[in-house]
Amino acid sequence: MKSVLYALVCLIPAVLAGTDAGAQTFKPPSSSPTAQSTNYVGQSNGTLPLSALVPGKVFDRFVQVALPKFWHHSSVLIKAQIWLENTDFAVASTTPAFQSLTQQGILLNAYYALTHPSQPNYAATVGGDYWGMADDNLHSIPSNISTIVDLLEAKNISWASYQENMPTDGFTGSSYASKNYINTRASSYTYYMRKHNPTINYESVSLVPSRTARHRNFNDFAVDVTASALPQWLFVTPNLVNDAHDTSIDFAAQWLQYWLLPLLADPRFNDNRTLILLTFDENESTNVNNQVFSVLLGGAIPQGLRGTTDSTYYTHYSPLSTVQANWGLGSLGRGDTNKTLSNVYSLVANVTGYKNNKLSGSSIPSTSSSGKTPGPLNPNGLYAPYPPPNLNAVGAGGGPVFVSPGIH
Template sequence: MIVPSIFALAVLARTASAAIASTFTTPAPAPTSESSFYVGAANTTITNSPIVPGLVFDRFIQIWLENTDFASAASQPVFQALAEQGITLTGYYGVTHPSEPNYLAAVGGDFFGLAADALEYIPTNISTIADLLDQKNISWATYQENMPTDGYEAYNYTNSDNYTYYVRKHNPLVIYESVANISTRSARIRNFNDFAVDVGNNSLSQWIFITPNLRDDGHDTSVGYAASWLNYWLLPLLNDTNFNTANTLILLTFDENETYTIGNNVFSLLLGGVIPQAQKNTTDATFYTHYSTLTTVQNNWDLGNLGRQDTNKTVSNVFDFVASHTSYKNNNLTASSTLPQLNITGTIPGPLNPDYYVPYLAPTNGTGGGSGPTFFASNVNMTLNSSDAPAPINITAATTTSSAAGLMSNAGSMITAIAVAAVAAMLF
């Protein structure tokens, strides 16, 4: 479990880093411009399959910012101005703390017990949203600011000014080996120079995940700094039809809130050309989480599901803007309801939790946002599922050589446990 002293260290580290860069500096002449600051050269234009029409939208773009309480974001003029152009989701929540598990959840339907910003490689038999999209030839890509090369798998990257702008923990699909280990897929994990070229050539994919660097997303700076980046980057792109078409839905959200002791409510907006004029400058109090991004996409394109939390109807409501058009039935939970605790960290069992270890389990047959079946990777172990999984094992409680050996055999490797514990003590 992460102890208060680690929280204190994280706050001190964030305060120190924020002092380094208090004033936003534009990284390029425009968001559609290439820049040496982005480090990685553009790797030609991405090749996509023909557009697959959705029931409500044809393109879904997620833009994630970092570690901000709802009220702090809502007080910023740029968020207020953007809210006038879209729908404010007042009941949207992160699913845990710290950052990395939230990113994992949004593309894989689970965070597998992770309670640290650790170097993880999730096995090839664990599916993601990429599997569901590929089944229907729906193109996808992610764009990571300051990532040096496409599909870059290292823990972070430090620019020539000796500042680490890019981190792997905010790049969700590269953490899954079912994406990173396939060259045609890893090529779709792209940098911001690629983005400039892809926008210019009108070759953006249909499903897109965008992560600004550690300063621009507010992680090492402040929400005011992130707001300045939005003024520079997002506002012009909203008027660029190569980015924001008439059938584009954009989610602007945060990975988690900053105050761990309160509910994990994060300021989130639905924007884009697909939002009708009558629904602009409105609010939606429906209870959503990062799992809702999965079910909404599944619902829009009538996809299958991952058999994880995307089939848990309590935490995976489809965005009402979409559900109202598709006749999908959400639960009745709202921001004022008694909601699940989504600010818990350290005590969720899973293969990435060294204190409460359980193996990776096969997906559970279920129904997600679409009518398609649960996706099972060809190499998944179907004999290991939730019905016969062993009880969680507290690795740190092992005190003898024999018990440690038994745990290593069951857990796969004690190295992972040591690495996670070490990183948890250093990172936020």
Template structure:
């Protein structure tokens, strides 16, 4: 059941023009098929797949610390278990281990909506949800600077599929809750954007044809990501996927690969401590085999991408999140430590394993509106995307203390200051 939403700007839309600096290599000459919460009947899948539009854009925008990033999300594994696996240890030795990284909610889906949009909006389930078209994502920021992007999902039956799940007889089970961008109307309602939500096999096709985007996201199926198996399976899959890429001179050209686990789902009362691994040719040689012990969460990859390419921001929790240290060394961003006075409590008393009130919260007293981004925020010269400022202008300033330029991320025990007040 979809949550009741007292929509903000429900009828408005964001223009998403593709900058001229992106060149598009279409994987299909056929016309686009409208995909609206598709069924998974075999005949429907076959019909839609025959006409699904696929795009593989490329670009070459130089970054401060890397020119390409590929992100890989795995499932529900505690930090100590991920770092104990021999295959993941082999990857850690080739890069940087993030030792103080935390998820932002539970179960899985909040940790996938967060790095795309800068908030989890109170989500505390894996239900089918649709995020209002007025909520911007990393896609808006990348396209604003002409940076190509692609989202690859193992088991996805065809490009732009918007169904809840699919039992792929060849590639294994696919679920929408693990697809980073499929829940956002600002992405899926745009045919050219939906054309970049692709099957994982197309990653290898793009690799062979040298059309891997500068920003990429990979989601293994339920077996390979460890959801239906274990850390042994997921680390083995990840190592077998990553190491050939590290040896590929086209792919690994000033590239960073980021591997993380969406949550510590093995102990619901434990703090949501997960591991993060950074590796690739963009990692300075002197940092290989070292650690980054700053506080990071699933907004840190968003803030690090913003810093690397000097992007605008989304005006949400992405603004305050610590940038990865190796990126900050190139951009001049300040790495901040937890401030108990700002947080109102000790770092050890934050858990991030439940969601506070929000538009998708099932809590009776949850905040059932979209909170406007804080368009006044500026982080190291990076301002909020102008189209976001314009779109949300009439609602900005209603909750000035909700989104702040701080690393002290709220949790269910420490909700945002104004989380009981609507923004419109």
């Protein structure tokens, strides 16, 4: 009976994906991560314009690669800025593939997601709040709400969001189905979901043509890498099979080997001033605190720190505060300035002089609840209006809270 139940559980992702389990075998979408693919809709329409480099204090490029939803099975214990979805720290940290990656970087073993389910964590890491959100529904956050984009552009720091299988630059639809390149005998497949593309969910981005144009697909990524035209801040999300959302962790591990490992060795992507965050959006167990496996990679990590562990308490607000500290940016006056939740990665804090809190063990707050935070997007009747930013807040970059006409 156990074996039958186990087999049924393992089939669930494939059934939900609308295909048989045998069809979901990893197939590289292109010959390499720097080659365009006919499996995507449309070839690249050119590279991003080259921008003057704005030097940072520790890194000059910050990459978050998002691998969203994981259905795990007992034979491969892995879960997953690269972001993956829904697995406990203890499970992921025992996986050989992730153990190997930690030898190349810094394991962050006290890193926590902010809530459940997936989408609010994505929204928070670019906007400093998840607005009471507790679902994966389509949301458009009003244009008077600022994001990391405002902070970057205020200092002329280039940025882009690269989304695999997104059909066109600046696409704002909730999803997109294209030809099934995994199983060519099957019908079209929904590979792209907007909920994993965090900046496009903010109207301060999606209603500005110059900003929507910086939401590009993986054919664009290929030409930007080849032309050494990558921006200084990147958020990268693979499609719903390569991120393990509709498949398995075996599948996602093969995608990492195909996509990330070659790029780690490519100086056009990863030079000695590049910092890469690989993390999970949330853990799988809602009855324990929301700890997620996370590791820092890239050439910006000194050789002496590779293979080490940083036990500082971090959350999905920490990428915001770390980027602010590195480039001396202003802040959003939200979770990015919350002194409990927004510690800066020690690699950067030690250079910039930022003082992290010393929370550990039982003093770490619980962030495992869902739907209990009031806000304008709360689905459970706990409505509260969009709050203004705290204009008196001081962020890790030392600059003022961002304020612009019509945006807060």
